[in-house]
Amino acid sequence: MQVTKNSGTDAAATSEPKKADSSAIELESVTRRFGQVEALSCVSLCINRGEFFSLLGPSGCGKTTLLRIVAGLDLPDEGAVRIGGVNVHDVPAHRRPVNTVFQSYALFPHLVVFDNIAFGLRMKKVSSSAIAERVKRVMAVVEIASLADRKPSQLSGGQKQRVALARAIVNEPQVLLLDEPLGALDLKLRKQLQVELHQLQRRLGITFVYVTHDQDEALTMSDRIAIMNHGRIEQLGAPEELYERPRRRFVAQFLGSCNLLGGAVKSRDGSVVSVQTGVGVLKVDLGAQMPDAVQRGYLALAIRPEKVVLDPAGAGINCVRARIEATVYSGAETQYLLRCGEHPLKACLMNATAGRPGLRVGQEVGVYLPPDGLIPLED
Numbered sequence: 145m146q147v148t149k150n151s152g153t154d155a156a157a158t159s160e161p162k163k164a165d166s167s168a169i170e171l172e173s174v175t176r177r178f179g180q181v182e183a184l185s186c187v188s189l190c191i192n193r194g195e196f197f198s199l200l201g202p203s204g205c206g207k208t209t210l211l212r213i214v215a216g217l218d219l220p221d222e223g224a225v226r227i228g229g230v231n232v233h234d235v236p237a238h239r240r241p242v243n244t245v246f247q248s249y250a251l252f253p254h255l256v257v258f259d260n261i262a263f264g265l266r267m268k269k270v271s272s273s274a275i276a277e278r279v280k281r282v283m284a285v286v287e288i289a290s291l292a293d294r295k296p297s298q299l300s301g302g303q304k305q306r307v308a309l310a311r312a313i314v315n316e317p318q319v320l321l322l323d324e325p326l327g328a329l330d331l332k333l334r335k336q337l338q339v340e341l342h343q344l345q346r347r348l349g350i351t352f353v354y355v356t357h358d359q360d361e362a363l364t365m366s367d368r369i370a371i372m373n374h375g376r377i378e379q380l381g382a383p384e385e386l387y388e389r390p391r392r393r394f395v396a397q398f399l400g401s402c403n404l405l406g407g408a409v410k411s412r413d414g415s416v417v418s419v420q421t422g423v424g425v426l427k428v429d430l431g432a433q434m435p436d437a438v439q440r441g442y443l444a445l446a447i448r449p450e451k452v453v454l455d456p457a458g459a460g461i462n463c464v465r466a467r468i469e470a471t472v473y474s475g476a477e478t479q480y481l482l483r484c485g486e487h488p489l490k491a492c493l494m495n496a497t498a499g500r501p502g503l504r505v506g507q508e509v510g511v512y513l514p515p516d517g518l519i520p521l522e523d
């Protein structure tokens with residue numbers, strides 16, 4: 145984890161008047177090109193003060209480019225960036241009220257932990273008594289008080305991560321930008337630090353902008369997530385909203401596992417439409433969504449594996465017959481890989497009782513796809 149410059153509480157100078165609103169960061173139609181590659185394509189977004197906001201997406205989708213532009217390490221070709229209501233186009237990186245924490249630690253190897261954390265404050269000529277007080281407080285917050293006299297080479301990966309974090313927050317930035325900060329850690333430590341980082345953000349009240357390609361990390365830590373693809377924001381919302389109501393195929397597939405179905409819309413009765421899919425006619429409750437579903441003709445659908453209900457004797461509306469082709473036991477849950485005619489389906493059941501449920505490979509079962517579990521997609 146590497147920490148870049150910081151301006152602490154410096155006010156970012158600009159000629160544009162400061163806007164009084166609750167947004168920490170605003171991007172307005174930001175575009176960044178590298179030769180033929182459009183790393184960001186007209187991205188607009190607003191991150192609220194005190195929010196834990198994640199940028200999630202596959203490799204190369206533009207997450208780091210966006211973060212670097214907010215940090216002032218790169219400039220957009222078009223569009224505007226505002227931090228705390230101030231247009232920061234002419235504000236250099238070291239004067240922006242943000243700190244950036246990267247995946248590589250980049251601690252000063254010859255300095256002990258205390259001095260690594262104190263470094264930025266010394267550069268800013270803060271008094272030594274204030275430095276001692278602030279560094280000690282921050283070390284207590286990230287629980288490394290006992291490591292003050294160690295050199296980085298005497299620390300574990302997780303401890304180095306905490307030092308880098310302490311070095312970032314000791315400057316009291318308005319916004320902390322974190323680029324895959326837990327990426328170099330093993331899974332167990334990563335899970336532990338995810339929880340701690342989330343609690344820390346809540347305690348400090350600093351706006352966190354967190355880049356990750358790990359969907360579980362984004363889901364568990366964030367107030368809101370922007371899912372990015374090819375330099376654009378595909379969908380932005382709270383974790384539950386994105387998982388339960390993805391608007392498009394990309395989001396449905398990127399965030400968790402899903403079955404994709406789809407077919408011709410046959411009829412509509414109030415909010416419920418009948419769709420002729422590859423596994424049979426399914427009724428879907430659209431609620432207030434897609435009033436033009438019948439006119440569209442075709443409707444793409446997704447359903448999460450855990451919403452699929454297996455019942456050996458199942459029959460009736462939205463129940464199709466399928467054969468169990470394989471099962472994957474993973475402790476808390478079992479995945480069932482099913483085939484309905486030519487169509488593959490996945491179901492996931494919690495292993496809520498001791499022993500395995502009486503479902504075996506080769507068996508034919510009823511597969512119930514509840515109308516309110518079927519998600520209509522726009523593409």
Ligand code: ATP
Nearest residue numbers: 178181183201202203204205206207208209210357
């Ligand atoms: P990852 O998860 O792999 O770090 P990312 O989502 O952070 O990916 P970016 O690093 O923002 O993606 O890159 C977005 C696109 O811009 C990619 O196609 C990348 O190759 C390209 N790109 C980024 N920086 C440069 C550069 N300095 N010169 C040329 N192309 C670049």
